Structures are given as C-alpha cells and as structure tokens.
Amino acid sequence: MSDTSVFPDPVYRDTVLAPLFEGVKAHYARHMDSINRAHLVMLVETGILTRGLGAQIAAALDAIGKQTDVAALSYTGEHEDYFFLVEAELRRRLGDPGGALHTARSRNDMDHTLFRMELRARAEAALTLMLDLAAALTDKAEAEAETLIVAYTHGQPAQPTTFGHYLAAAIEVLLRDATRLSAAIDGLEHCPMGAAAITTSGFPVDRVRMADLLGFESPQVNSYGCIASVDYVTGLYSALKLVFVHLGRVVQDMAFWSSFEVGQLYVPDSLVQISSIMPQKRNPVPIEHMRHLASVTAGRCDMIVNTMHNTPFTDMNDSEGEVQQAGYAAFGSGGRMLALLTAFLPACGVRADRVAANMDAACVTITELADTLVRDEGLSFRQAHEIAADTARAVIAMEAPLRDGHAAFAEAFETRAGRRTALDAAAFRTAVAPETFVARRDRLGGPAPAALAAALADSRTALGALRTGSGARTTRRASAEQALATAFASLTEV
Template identity: 60%
Template sequence: MTDPRQSDDSRFPDPVYRRTVLAPLFDHARTDHAEGFRRIDRAHLVMLAECGIVEPATAGKIARALQEIDAEVDPGALEYTGEVEDYFFLVEAELKARLGPDTGGWLHTARSRNDIDHTLFKIALKGHLDGMLTQARALLEALIGTAKRESATIIVAYTHGQPAQPTTLGHYLSAAIEVLIRDIERLEAARATCDLCSMGAAAITTSGFPVDRARVAHLLGFAAPQRNSYSCIAAVDYTTGAYSAVELLFLHLGRLIQDLQFWSAFEVGQIYVPNAFVQISSIMPQKRNPVPIEHMRHLSSQTVGRARMMKDIMHNTPFTDMNDSEGESQAAGYSAFASGGRVLDLLAAFMGALKVDGARVEANIRRSCITITELADTLVRREGLSFRQAHEIAAATARDVVARGADLPSGYAAFSAAFEEATARAPELDEAAFREAASPEHFVAVRTRYGGPAPEPMAEALAAYEAALGGFARAASDRTDREAAAAAELDKKFSELLEVR
C-alpha cells in the first residue's frame, strides 16, 4: 500500500486555508495586537537579559533589530502573502533576516505562542474593559446627578404594567444606580482576572530556564503573573468572565431603557423627551418619535447577543489551549464593546436631559388611586384598626371613586360611609386629614425607612452612591498610574539594552 506521505508534494499553506483562515487571523493580529506583540517582545527580552539567559551583547543586537522593525514595518500597511504562517512568525523572520538565525532566534527562548497569545488577548481585553468602565462611570455619574436633581419629583411606580404607588424619580433611578454599581463591580472583577499575566507559562509547563515571570508581568503592566502555568493557556475564564459581565450590564440596562420607552408613550406620558432626542415622522406632522430610546434598546440587545456568543463559543471546548478561544473569537467579541459603548454614551446624555411631565403624572395618580395604601396605613396608625379591616375600608373607597370617575382626595364621603359600615362609628379622621393621607407627597414623605423615597433615606443613599463612584474612579486612576509607570520602566530598560554592544 502506498504511503500518501511519501507522495505529498503540496506546500503549506493551501490557498483556500490561506484565504479563509490565515489571512483573516493575520489581519486581526496586525490591527488588534501589534502593539501588544511589541511590548511583549521588549519585556521578554529585558527579562532574558536581566536573568542572564541571553548575553548582554546579544540582547543589545536583538533590541536594536526590534527598534528597526518598529521603524520600518507598518502593521497597518501589511498584506498577508502566505510566506509566513502568522504575524508572530513575520516578526521572527524579520529578526532573523537582520541578525541571522542564531542571534535572532534567542528572543523566543522560554516562551511559546501559547503564552504570548493569551497575554495579548488579556492586554486587549483590559483595554476594552477600561474603555467600558470609563463610560459606565460616566453613566453612573449622570444617573446620580439626575437622581439628586429629581429626588423629590413625584412619578408613578408600576408593577405588572399597572400603576401601583407613587414614588420619586430619584428613588426609581436609585434602584437602577444600585444595579449599575454591581455591574461595574462585576466588570472590575473581570478586569482583575485579565490582569494576571500568562507569560512564562510557555507552551504548558513553564520552562527549565530561570525566567522571572513576575518581572515580565510587571514590565507589561499586569498586577501579577497567573499562578498555574496550565491555567495560563487553558483557563479562558478571563474571556468568559469579561463577556459575562458585559452581558449582564446590558441586559440590566435594557430593562431600564424599556421603562423609558413605556413612560414616553402618549398614553402614559410620564416623561417628556426633549426635542434634541426626538425625530419627526416623514408623513405625520403631529408625531414626536423618541427613537433614541429604541436605538438604545436594540443596541443593548445586540451587545447582550454578542457577549453571549463569546460564552457559547467556549461551551464544551476542551480544557486546553485551543483556537476556539483565540484570534478570530477574540476579534469577534470586541464588537460587543463597540455597540455597548454607544449605549452607555447615549444613555448618559439622555438621562441628563430627561424631564418629568408633572401634569401627566398628577393626572395619572388621580385616575389610578395609587395612594390608597397609605390611606389604609393611616387608618391603622390613627384609628387603631387592623390592617385587614383598614384595607377593606380603603378598597371600598377606591371602588366608589373609580366608579364615579373622580379622584381619591375627593372621596371623603365614600370613605366615611365605608368606615361607619365597617366599624359602627364615625372616623376621627376629618376631611383635611383624609386629603393629606391621600396625597402623593404625604405618601412619599412618611416612607422614611432605610431605602425608602423620603428625603432622609434618599440623602443617605445618594451619598453612598457618590462614595462608590469615587472609589471606582480612584481604582481606575491607580491602575492607570501603575501601568504608566510600568510602561516607562520598560521603555527605560529597553533603551539601556540598545546601548549594549
């Protein structure tokens, strides 16, 4: 039987493989990761020289060749020719062309494309997460600002799509603020996982050379090296964790955005959308279409889908280094940050411009009797009734008011009759006290418990939210300072190698 290997004279790469796989991977690498490659080469070389693995004179030659490559090779202008397998091998080929295979080959000592790739992806993800965190903090600041400005502005709170109780816009937004704070914390946790450097793991098991993994991690601006070397190349939870956090952020924002859509409907009219955020109909002159809300909603859904896609790609893959988690998958995931960033910027601007239509809110409250719960509570406190008895009296009052098409504050006669029928006595609550108990302002003012809408708990909550925002900003600033210092140190140490002869 003929061994097909003996007669196989085909050359790598097959033209179709080159077109469908290698060329797209090369383009992703040169556009998304060229700077990461540059930094990794320099940090690894500095470490090899400091650890005595590469002679100083050889390290100097490699450093000067890398500098020449940076000056002469523009990643943005490259086209894939198939002469080398990928971007990594292009740089290595350039080194060998300048230095010869022996000297040029020293740079790859004690490293692999495995640890290089995962370090590249972490560098890129950290950058994308930093951008999203900056935008998320800006949205948080806008929400807090609007919540402070509207902390006493009455709105209707809905449950099951129906008017339920009065609260304030500040109180409603505070709920969204707390979710956003937790979402930012999830993004921060995901970034912390990305901040563990894979360099030094080599292919799987580290190296017999005395490399200093912590040194490379430091020079690249990572918080620390990732401990287990197999984990460095197999545990892609830095990817799944990042996109899980992104998915949840926009899933949650989508719910807030959907409320804005509902509240802006003509029949509800709880919020007024300023003209700057309104488009007109091409045929119906009366239409005010707040279409930015729709764009935020569908872009949030797109972002959720793109982030979820990244998790689905990793599902049921082997626990090892594999292409499923690498080049093209990473590039596909970055689109989630692009669409998500558009939502964050637009929502921050929208929330800053948001206004409540007080007249419509007042009308909706009158029609819906949503202060009736406080009337029942007042009867318990002031008339000494059980809540169930008070609830039945309040319900009878509401039924009469709704049947007459009136509003609750005008229902004292119906209330008095229901009270006497239930208790066989006249109420101590006079009409003025009844009208106060039925007012939305009173409803909010007496809800002074922790987390409630009254001024005291709202002031405490807003202070806590501002403190959280300040903590996020300080953490980001500290990271920026640390990474800037690491980049400066890498530049200094690499420059010193350039002078070694």
C-alpha cells in the same frame, strides 16, 4: 504517501490566515511588540541571553518597529502569521541569532498575554463609561429628588414615588454591575508569560519581572491554566452581559413612560424624530436604539461565552484570534449604548400634569390611607385595607380623584368599622396626598428626601471607590510602560 502540497492552501490562506493577520494588525501588533521587548529584557537580566546578543536584538527590534508600516502590510502566505513575519525579519537582519528571542516562550503564552492586554484596555474603557453614566444619573437623581412620578408594578399604576428614587434604584444596580466588571478586569491582571507551551521552561525565566514589565498585577501561577483556562474571557463577558441586561430594563421603562397614554416622561426635541407622513408624531427613537444596542451587546457576550462551551481544557483556537476579535464588537455596541443613555436620561424631564392625571385616575396613594387608619383609628391593617379598597372602587367608579372621595370613605368606614370615622375631609385629603405618601416613607431606602439623600451619598462613595480602583490599574500600566521603555533602552547603552 507522497505529498507535494505547499503551505498554505489558498482557501485556508484566504478564509483563516489572512483574516487572522488582519486582526493582529488591528488589535495585537503593538502588544506583541511590548511582549517582545519585555521578554528580551528579562532574558538578558536573567543571563539566559548575553548582554551583547541582547543589544543586537534590541537594536533590530527597534529598527523593525520604526521601519514597518503595520497597517500597510498584506498577508502573502510567505509567513504563517505576524509572529513569524517579525521573527523572519529579525533573522534576516541578524542571521541565526535573531531566532534567540523566542528562547523560553511559546506562541501559547504570548497569545493569551496579548489577548488579556487588549481586553483589559477595552474593559477599562467600558467601566469608565459605566461610571460616567452612574455619575450623570446621580446628579439627575439629586436634581429630581422631589419630582413625583407614578411607580408601576405588573404594568399597572401602583404607588407614588419620585424620579430621584427610581433613578437611585437603577444607580445601585449599575454600581453593582460595575463592581462585577471591575472584579472581572482584576481577573485579567495575571500574566501568562513564562508558561511557554504548557509547562514553563527549562530556562530560569523570571515570571514576576515579565508581569511587572507588562503592567500586570502578578503572574498567573499554574502554567497549564495559563494556556488552557479561559475563565478570564468567560468571566469578563458574563459581567459585561449583565450590564446591558439590566440597563435594557430601565430603557424599556422609558419607552413605557414616554408613550402617549402614560406620558409621564418628556423627551426633548433634540432626542425626538418626526414621522415622514404623520405630522403630529414625536417619536423618541433613541429609546429603541438603546434597547436594541443593549440586546445586541448581551447577545454578543453570550456568543463568546457559548463558544467556550464543551471545548477541551487545553490550548485551542476556539478561544483565540477570531473569537477574541469577534468579542470586541460587544464593547463597540455597548459603548454606544452607554454614551447614548448618559446623554438621554439627564436630558429628559417629568410631565407633572400627566403624573397628576394618572395618580388621580388610579388612586395610587390608597395604601397610605390604609396605613393612616391603622395609626389614627386603631384598626387592623386587614380591616383598614378593606375600607381603603371600598373607597378606591367608589371614587374610580365616579371618575373622581381620591382627594375628593371623603364621603365615599366615610360611608365605607362606617359600614366596615361599625362607627363613624374621626378623619375629617381636610385630614383625609392630607393622608391621600402624594407628597404625604412620599414624606412618610422616610425609611432606609425610601423615597423621602433624607432617606434618598443618604442612599445617593452611599452611591457616590461606591462610585468613588470604583474610580480609585480603575485609576490604580491604569496608573500601574502606564508606569510599567515607562519602565519597559527604560529597561529596553538600557540594553543598547554602551
């Protein structure tokens, strides 16, 4: 069968090759240049290429880098992709020896290496935003350690706690998510270079040296896995998704708390928009933006993970160029959400008047009354619970605050216990005060000041450890970049 067609087909060029080329320009050209330089250094150091040839290629690579305006390039179809464009330019300058740079490597190991290089930078930046958020929330939690709020369960007023205690819970989740993301970044720290197409190479490549020059912790060992396993992608986006699933729940609470009917969260004017027609409206729309940004980010993470589903365990385009680039949108929307939440929550305040009104209306301290009856009156908790329930029903029916319900309590106590209570009106008011409720919960993880301070201290320790780990990775990459520059420059020294 005679085939007179010429690559690339115009439709394939416009729908696949040109967009991929633009993606390389935007995300990968600098990483490819680093890989080219590191690979050349390794080839010369191992004797696979002579120093003389290495010097020629180094000079040509350097000139190409200085003389090429990558952003101004347009895809013409003359070369299949950016890799072949660079190789063609090397051969134009050096003749056939320009093709020696590709000795003992493949686009397979190159691609998965540069994908990891881009991902680790984006993921580290996301982790930094998370840690900044955790620090801001910890500061806010300490400042609001004694600020009373109503805690809700099943959408109903449940018990009093403090804003600091609530934030401490969110901080612990955030730090656990940060730990998962940090572990996923560690999963990016293994270099595929040297795996070549599938099975390494017949040349004596130094894979450890390549990993070091590119700022990786070590090589990824199995060469088939280097080009086939995509767990570095699925693991990262799975960890990233959880961040926004969990933060989205906190944001939803902010929407509920700032509603007119609840009103315990005050959003300052700088974060409120007005209605174009209803002058009384204060719309805290940043909450809605954070909620949809969190959902969009989680969805984008799912998109990447699901794209890997039922794909073959081999090198494939399903895990490469376009898919990788599509995933970067998750870092964009996620970064916006993290930055907005870091500004939003510390700026908000708690309306003590609304908290007090909601507490009075809902008898949220009634559990402490039951506890007090167990401690001071010697009742079983079930009997105490029944007396407390009778008291709550009575004061709610009277539309009175619980603190004014001593008479109803005394009647319920005598009916249930068969005797008069020793708890007078003053002791009753103390028992059902929200400040008493919080102070008596001075247990590990509780809202009382000492317990909360200890929890926040632990969070600061965890935060510091995560910053240290991130800093160590960043320092290693910066040191490797300098070491690569020095080693590459030495190739041209006489």
